[in-house]
Amino acid sequence: MTPETEAILTALREARRLLLITTTDLKDDQLTERSTVSELTLGGILNHLTRAERVWTQILTDTTGRTPEGMWDTGQYLTPGGATVAGLRTPYEEAARATDEAAGRMRPEAEARLPETPWEPGVVRHWPARRILLHLLQETAQHTGHADIVREAIDGANSTARR
Template identity: 50%
Template sequence: MTREHEDLLGLLAEVRKRLLIPARDISDADAAKRTTVSELTLGGLIRHLATGERLWLRILRTADGSLPDGMLDTDQYAMSETLSHWLAAYSEAAAATDEYVASLPSLDVEVQLPTTPWSPPEPQFWSARRIVLHLIHETAQHAGHADIIRESLDGANSTAQLA
């Protein structure tokens, strides 16, 4: 594994950890509770990211532009199982992503993205690097959402929970 692999996977691990802090000591009922006008919930965010990592890993592995099952799921933010289920699914997806990315000799590998309703008409290609950067961006963005949701639930925030 190169220094770049280590740096990017290390940053991804940090933002994953940051995302999970607001879910500490939360009941399933609270994990499914909306606290803002948004449809987002803590459990729904974790489900979305667990599913997203699994889908992006499939895209990275196949690299042929095929559309993975579930990619167009419009209900991916709903917490359909228990929080512990989604936490375990997220942990498994993260471990699988890390293992595969670490096994790549270079992050320059080109991957054809699937065509979706929001895709440009011409085929799109991303490097493995860009996919990892996308996962970092997506996870960091949702970690901020998770902080707001948790603080709205009970006043807790990541800064207090880190202590």
């Protein structure tokens, strides 16, 4: 693994750790609680970020440019029915490990073919692995902040107090 990749993954792991801290001691029924005017819930955030890890890992490792399953699924921000905290945290942690392993095998400048988007059919784009990892870091950090606000509004808990 290059020092650059290790540095990006270290920052990504910290963002993930803060998300998991925010969901520590969360009750299952709090997964679907909307505590702001937004539709975001803690379960929805965990579900979305698990899917993001899986989608970007597939893009990193699949040279065909196939669209990863569920990439454009509008339900990815929802808490799956019957979800439990452990049932959402465990797949998230597994997906994160898979991302780290895939990224560790790649050079930062290695190009990955992105799938076509519904809004630009036929347009082929390539991103270097570093850009994909930085995008995943940005996405994780952004939603970790959302989760912290949602959690604090639910029961006063936040990641700062739990560190």
